[in-house]
Amino acid sequence: MKPEDYSRIRRELAGWQVTIETYKLGDVYHCSIANFDPGARFARADGSTREEAESRAIAKATKYLQQTRKFDV
Amino acid sequence: MAATLPNVLVTTDWVAQHGTDAGVRVVEVDVDTAAYDQGHVPGAAGWNWTTQLCDTLVRDIVPVNKLEELLGASGIDNKTAVVLYGDNNNWFAAWAFWQLKIYGHDDVRIMDGGRKKWLAEGRDLSTDKSTFPKTTYKAKAADTSLRAFLPEVQSASAGKKAALVDVRSPQEFTGEILAPPGLPETCQRGGHIPGAKSIPWGKNCNEDGTFKSFDELKAMYAAQGVTGDQPVIAYCRIGERSSLTWFVMRHLLGFQNVKNYDGSWTEWGNLVGAPVEK
Numbered sequence: 001m002k003p004e005d006y007s008r009i010r011r012e013l014a015g016w017q018v019t020i021e022t023y024k025l026g027d028v029y030h031c032s033i034a035n036f037d038p039g040a041r042f043a044r045a046d047g048s049t050r051e052e053a054e055s056r057a058i059a060k061a062t063k064y065l066q067q068t069r070k071f072d073v
Numbered sequence: 074m075a076a077t078l079p080n081v082l083v084t085t086d087w088v089a090q091h092g093t094d095a096g097v098r099v100v101e102v103d104v105d106t107a108a109y110d111q112g113h114v115p116g117a118a119g120w121n122w123t124t125q126l127c128d129t130l131v132r133d134i135v136p137v138n139k140l141e142e143l144l145g146a147s148g149i150d151n152k153t154a155v156v157l158y159g160d161n162n163n164w165f166a167a168w169a170f171w172q173l174k175i176y177g178h179d180d181v182r183i184m185d186g187g188r189k190k191w192l193a194e195g196r197d198l199s200t201d202k203s204t205f206p207k208t209t210y211k212a213k214a215a216d217t218s219l220r221a222f223l224p225e226v227q228s229a230s231a232g233k234k235a236a237l238v239d240v241r242s243p244q245e246f247t248g249e250i251l252a253p254p255g256l257p258e259t260c261q262r263g264g265h266i267p268g269a270k271s272i273p274w275g276k277n278c279n280e281d282g283t284f285k286s287f288d289e290l291k292a293m294y295a296a297q298g299v300t301g302d303q304p305v306i307a308y309c310r311i312g313e314r315s316s317l318t319w320f321v322m323r324h325l326l327g328f329q330n331v332k333n334y335d336g337s338w339t340e341w342g343n344l345v346g347a348p349v350e351k
Contacts, residue, residue, distance in 0.1 A: 002195055003112065016254040021189075023112075025198055030111040034161065035254040038242045038314065039275060041105040041160050042255035064255040071263055073247045073351055 001025055005050065010036060013058065014065035020057070022050055029053035033061040081170075081324045082185045082284065083156055085194060092116055092156065098149050098205075099156045101188065102126065102165040104313070112198030114158065114191060118147040118205065122165045122313070126172060134172050134220075134335065141210045144178075148205025151178070158184035158191070162275075162282045167317035171333055175220060177213025183320065186282040193281065219319075221306045221332035223340060230268050230348070235304035235330075237269035238297075240318045241338065245310070246271040248351045251342075252310065259310065260342030264349040266308070270297050274314040277321045290326055301328035308334035308341075 003023040010019050017036035022029060031053035032044040043061035047053030083091075092099045092114055099117040101109050109119035120126060125143050126135050135143070149155060155173060157166035166183055173181045184191070192198075221229075229235035244250045248263025265271070276293055279285055285293070299305060305322055307315040312335030319333040341347055 001112070001198055001200075003192055003198055006192060006195065008193065018254075021192070023192060025112045025200065032105065032108070032111075032160075033255075035256075037244070037275070038253050038273065039161055040164075040253045040256060041103075041108070042253075044105060044107065044111070046111070061255060068250060068252070068254045068256075069258070071249055071251075073249045073263075 005029075014062050016065050016068070018061060018065075020054065022054055024050070031057040033057050035065075081182050081320075083182050084185055085191050085196065088114060088156060088158070088184050088191075089196060096152065097154045097156060098147060099158070099184075100147065100166075100169065101159055102157060102169045103160040103188070104164055105160055108160050108188065110200065112200055115197050115199040115201075116203055117158075117199075118203055120147075120169060122168060126165070126169055134175065137176060137212050137215065140172070140176055141212050144210040144212075145208050146205070148208055150208045150210060152180070154180040154182065156182045156184055158187045160188045162189060162278050162317070163187040164274075164313045164317055167320045168313040170320055171219065171316040175215050175217070177216060185284060189282040219323075219332060221308075221334040221336075223336055223344075225332075226266065226306055226308070226334050226336070226341070229304070229306055230266050233268060235306050235332075236299050237266055238272050238299060238305060238307045238315075238318060239265045239269040240272060240274040240307055240309045240314050241265075242273055243271060245338070248349075259339045262342045262349055264342070264351040265338075266341055267348050267350045269308075269350075270299065272297055272299070272318070274309070274317050277318060284321065284325060287325060290321060294322070294326065301326060301330075304330040304332070306332045306334050308337040310338045311335070312337045 045056030159166040251258040
């Protein structure tokens with residue numbers, strides 16, 4: 001199978017820059033989210049539509065990002 | 074970087090053409106251990122770094138008998154060309170590469186650009202779990218010259234006996250954050266090992282995930298005073314990002330004395346009394 005409807009976009013979530021990658025394989029949309037720096041994937045979700053997969057992944061990512069603490073340096 | 078330059082890199086084109094050849098085994102190793110199930114290079118094995126590329130009892134690299142079992146179950150023998158790739162521009166592919174070199178596997182390569190480039194190029198993906206005829210694999214004695222342990226790092230920091238390269242993000246280096254955004258904190262203190270230079274791993278790569286050219290990499294490290302003339306120790310948080318930088322310095326630039334400190338900040342940043350710079 002070839003992935004279809006591939007996209008890779010950068011946006012801000014909970015104050016952090018992230019990269020959202022989505023593609024369709026067969027009947028399933030796969031979405032994964034990585035922090036922009038350093039670039040680690042930390043949330044993903046599947047769905048029957050792009051919107052469903054991305055909204056689920058974004059919800060998880062937002063929850064995790066909100067737990068990231070910043071310290072004064 | 075051209076596929077023919079170092080014999081440790083292959084292109085996505087090469088994998089598409091030769092990935093299922095006899096004597097070649099493609100293996101996906103991801104940060105996100107579920108990524109393999111979201112589609113992988115057809116015929117590729119999938120290794121889970123959290124259970125198969127480390128000791129699951131004590132904090133350590135994979136024990137030799139477990140590695141031999143894993144390679145045997147993946148249909149890999151001592152002469153197989155192992156081609157590794159994964160997400161995050163090959164972070165854990167490099168982690169696997171480093172361990173295979175510790176245990177003396179001769180022919181190990183990385184697919185330049187990793188999963189990111191394969192996907193962006195719209196190449197075939199499979200969701201079938203690959204199975205392989207079992208082989209018997211015999212690893213060599215561990216080559217610990219590729220690995221730095223805490224006492225050596227402490228000595229290097231105190232006596233400036235080696236160039237310490239911190240490959241984490243600038244925010245981790247300064248202690249503004251304790252872990253990459255969205256990931257769990259694994260240390261008690263933020264900052265970096267005294268004397269370390271900040272050269273984030275991402276500077277090794279182009280936007281498409283491929284490695285930068287030899288000349289670009291050489292110039293980038295030279296600008297930070299890292300030339301390979303003295304020993305180098307790379308570290309990050311748990312040792313996987315630094316294994317990518319280790320790969321670049323050892324196998325793309327040809328530095329002879331480069332070690333990966335896999336204890337990394339998770340070890341140093343939890344040590345009672347360890348000196349920290351911010």
